[in-house]
Amino acid sequence: MVRRPIIKPRKVASQERSRATVEALIEATARILVRDGFERASTNRIAELAGVSVGSLYQYFPGKESLVAAVIERHQQEIMQTVRDELAGVLDMPVEQAVRKLVAIAVKAHRVDPKLHRVLAEQIPRVGKLEKVASFNSENYALFRTYLESHRDELAVDDLELASFVCVTSIEALTHNAVLHHSRMLSDEAMEALTEEGARLVIRYLKG
Amino acid sequence: MVRRPIIKPRKVASQERSRATVEALIEATARILVRDGFERASTNRIAELAGVSVGSLYQYFPGKESLVAAVIERHQQEIMQTVRDELAGVLDMPVEQAVRKLVAIAVKAHRVDPKLHRVLAEQIPRVGKLEKVASFNSENYALFRTYLESHRDELAVDDLELASFVCVTSIEALTHNAVLHHSRMLSDEAMEALTEEGARLVIRYLKG
Amino acid sequence: MVRRPIIKPRKVASQERSRATVEALIEATARILVRDGFERASTNRIAELAGVSVGSLYQYFPGKESLVAAVIERHQQEIMQTVRDELAGVLDMPVEQAVRKLVAIAVKAHRVDPKLHRVLAEQIPRVGKLEKVASFNSENYALFRTYLESHRDELAVDDLELASFVCVTSIEALTHNAVLHHSRMLSDEAMEALTEEGARLVIRYLKG
Amino acid sequence: MVRRPIIKPRKVASQERSRATVEALIEATARILVRDGFERASTNRIAELAGVSVGSLYQYFPGKESLVAAVIERHQQEIMQTVRDELAGVLDMPVEQAVRKLVAIAVKAHRVDPKLHRVLAEQIPRVGKLEKVASFNSENYALFRTYLESHRDELAVDDLELASFVCVTSIEALTHNAVLHHSRMLSDEAMEALTEEGARLVIRYLKG
DNA sequence: GATGAATGAGCGTTCATTCAT
DNA sequence: GATGAATGAACGCTCATTCAT
Numbered sequence: 001m002v003r004r005p006i007i008k009p010r011k012v013a014s015q016e017r018s019r020a021t022v023e024a025l026i027e028a029t030a031r032i033l034v035r036d037g038f039e040r041a042s043t044n045r046i047a048e049l050a051g052v053s054v055g056s057l058y059q060y061f062p063g064k065e066s067l068v069a070a071v072i073e074r075h076q077q078e079i080m081q082t083v084r085d086e087l088a089g090v091l092d093m094p095v096e097q098a099v100r101k102l103v104a105i106a107v108k109a110h111r112v113d114p115k116l117h118r119v120l121a122e123q124i125p126r127v128g129k130l131e132k133v134a135s136f137n138s139e140n141y142a143l144f145r146t147y148l149e150s151h152r153d154e155l156a157v158d159d160l161e162l163a164s165f166v167c168v169t170s171i172e173a174l175t176h177n178a179v180l181h182h183s184r185m186l187s188d189e190a191m192e193a194l195t196e197e198g199a200r201l202v203i204r205y206l207k208g
Numbered sequence: 209m210v211r212r213p214i215i216k217p218r219k220v221a222s223q224e225r226s227r228a229t230v231e232a233l234i235e236a237t238a239r240i241l242v243r244d245g246f247e248r249a250s251t252n253r254i255a256e257l258a259g260v261s262v263g264s265l266y267q268y269f270p271g272k273e274s275l276v277a278a279v280i281e282r283h284q285q286e287i288m289q290t291v292r293d294e295l296a297g298v299l300d301m302p303v304e305q306a307v308r309k310l311v312a313i314a315v316k317a318h319r320v321d322p323k324l325h326r327v328l329a330e331q332i333p334r335v336g337k338l339e340k341v342a343s344f345n346s347e348n349y350a351l352f353r354t355y356l357e358s359h360r361d362e363l364a365v366d367d368l369e370l371a372s373f374v375c376v377t378s379i380e381a382l383t384h385n386a387v388l389h390h391s392r393m394l395s396d397e398a399m400e401a402l403t404e405e406g407a408r409l410v411i412r413y414l415k416g
Numbered sequence: 417m418v419r420r421p422i423i424k425p426r427k428v429a430s431q432e433r434s435r436a437t438v439e440a441l442i443e444a445t446a447r448i449l450v451r452d453g454f455e456r457a458s459t460n461r462i463a464e465l466a467g468v469s470v471g472s473l474y475q476y477f478p479g480k481e482s483l484v485a486a487v488i489e490r491h492q493q494e495i496m497q498t499v500r501d502e503l504a505g506v507l508d509m510p511v512e513q514a515v516r517k518l519v520a521i522a523v524k525a526h527r528v529d530p531k532l533h534r535v536l537a538e539q540i541p542r543v544g545k546l547e548k549v550a551s552f553n554s555e556n557y558a559l560f561r562t563y564l565e566s567h568r569d570e571l572a573v574d575d576l577e578l579a580s581f582v583c584v585t586s587i588e589a590l591t592h593n594a595v596l597h598h599s600r601m602l603s604d605e606a607m608e609a610l611t612e613e614g615a616r617l618v619i620r621y622l623k624g
Numbered sequence: 625m626v627r628r629p630i631i632k633p634r635k636v637a638s639q640e641r642s643r644a645t646v647e648a649l650i651e652a653t654a655r656i657l658v659r660d661g662f663e664r665a666s667t668n669r670i671a672e673l674a675g676v677s678v679g680s681l682y683q684y685f686p687g688k689e690s691l692v693a694a695v696i697e698r699h700q701q702e703i704m705q706t707v708r709d710e711l712a713g714v715l716d717m718p719v720e721q722a723v724r725k726l727v728a729i730a731v732k733a734h735r736v737d738p739k740l741h742r743v744l745a746e747q748i749p750r751v752g753k754l755e756k757v758a759s760f761n762s763e764n765y766a767l768f769r770t771y772l773e774s775h776r777d778e779l780a781v782d783d784l785e786l787a788s789f790v791c792v793t794s795i796e797a798l799t800h801n802a803v804l805h806h807s808r809m810l811s812d813e814a815m816e817a818l819t820e821e822g823a824r825l826v827i828r829y830l831k832g
Numbered sequence: 833g834a835t836g837a838a839t840g841a842g843c844g845t846t847c848a849t850t851c852a853t
Numbered sequence: 854g855a856t857g858a859a860t861g862a863a864c865g866c867t868c869a870t871t872c873a874t
Contacts, residue, residue, distance in 0.1 A: 053856045126330035127245050173381030204412040261839045469835045542746035589797030620828040677860045
């Protein structure tokens, strides 16, 4: 059995407190973005909801933009975690099966905190520090590219770079539109139909 | 019989003045959106750039949102005019040729004032009056759907509604990403390659 | 039978038109004051409701204040007409009867367009041209004073000037408060009780 | 037992700062009302005169109306303090003496910052939050009523409620008009005459 | 005279950010 | 470090008034 230290070193305690404050601020920002929208999300309100003074907010974040950037960062990490979790085994699947799986993953990824996702997609001005908020980050391209490379012989496409761009962009757009703009479509069967159709698009493209 | 005056009624003069003011305001809004971004586009600045007083601005537009909405409206009209101009004859083309043409049109459409297009896509908060602003309006679905219907026998898809959604969304996303986010790609040959690849995606999907 | 002129002189016609415009503007001002309150009563809105251009408004009235002043003037004329109409014979009445009649008149006067009366009393800033808006104009003092003088022997007061001030002020205040602030009191019997009590106040004062 | 620190808690300092700011704002509002009138009293001007930023103003007051309401509140408190200070012993006085005292009190009350009193009476639109602002608050009715009840047998009036209304309204109106509109009357002797006459009005009414 | 488009000072208000405590 | 009162530039918007037509 591991011996537990009776007292924790002070530094750690304060570090933990810092982390907790930072967490609280990011969480508060996310909640306010969802509740009030970007334009009404003020630093004072965020600090208040986080149970922290505005002064402290500025101790940890240089400004509003950073706060929002951190929310985006965290959201993308969560999405990528979901993606990575689901990705196991895909590399070994044949194209048809793999693509179906990938589309399903994309849908699932869009359903991680969809309200926040929507605000981030629709209300955040892609300007300054926030410019980097790509719809689907570059890791996806890399992952998909890797798959294509290891299945190159089954494919009817020449330029894998281009093909990755085409596939990832299409899947992302279909999923995004479906989830955000056609929420009525979200009956399970409609969603399945769409998933299937998206997969068909990509499969036919890749296999010629 | 009453003799009709040869000259036009007087009122036209002042109507023209109004029209000019409205035009100037919309144009100024567009220019400021491009130059300064949405967040820095204030009614006072817009009025100033339009060479008009704020008061006049509010005589014609109930607020900033309306102004931006008018800019979007105008931009979409211009795009749709481009699309309609190019569309002649497409209905009678075979699928391969038609799709190539359509993708080319989409690219061309995205090159109508691409800086403005980018701001509209990236910085306009989809909130309030601006909520219903679609990147690609529904007319496109309708046009594409019409094509699919009249070529139904050549196609390997069942649900034309769904197929329209899939195709239009994909083409739009590819074009959008290509034109806006990968400006390096904009060498003519790269663009041609992309156009070709987008067309291939859709053609293979439709023809099975 | 009086011979009617076949055509009216042009001057009269235009004078009538002017009068009609002025009337319309005053009426519109009164209606807007009642409907929207003083602060929201703008010259543009007044002109619009009057069916006249703002320009014309300024042809007849030098500014907003004048318009409001005209409304007050008109309202006071109407009140004084009511007062004068009812006043016949009061001069010859004995004090008790006369005072009762006068209080009744005051109540009646407060019921000429009570909504307008209320706005004028509560929302018009007594400043500039509008300063002269006395609650009850000086004609009342004069009329009452005249009565007191011609009944001097029946009275137990020395200074008739002072007595007029005391009586007119009291009656006016009682009536005003009753009509404006205690509108629930306006059941006929409550109002009668108040009238009677006001009369009693003044009668006892005057008769000692 | 925990030893109590001799010095006061630290927070008092900042609380005092807040209090000072609030005080300064109310005082500045009062001064601007007197100096410039209600219509020219803008939040920016008030803040400036208070030596405080507009932001601070809005930290403590939700808007201009609240500021004015606070001024009215404070003014009424001062008046009521004056009234209460003078009221000692009145309850035990006989009617004649009591009424004379009460009228004198009313006059004195109207001389607490009469310029401010005038602005509040003449320029404040009785609208919104300011609607319920009475010139003379209901405490006066209560106080007077209490006196009447404890001297009921000396009185020639039936309905004490009604009598209170009649007396308080009359005294208030006489005092108000005398102090505010007939400033010439303010020679000491004229004022005394008026006080006496007001007292006479009420005494005769109450004693029959 | 009549029109109504145009004006622009000025209003009430918000909010990212600072800094004395 | 933490606090929160204070800041003030800047915003969206109104409206009495003017003046070219």
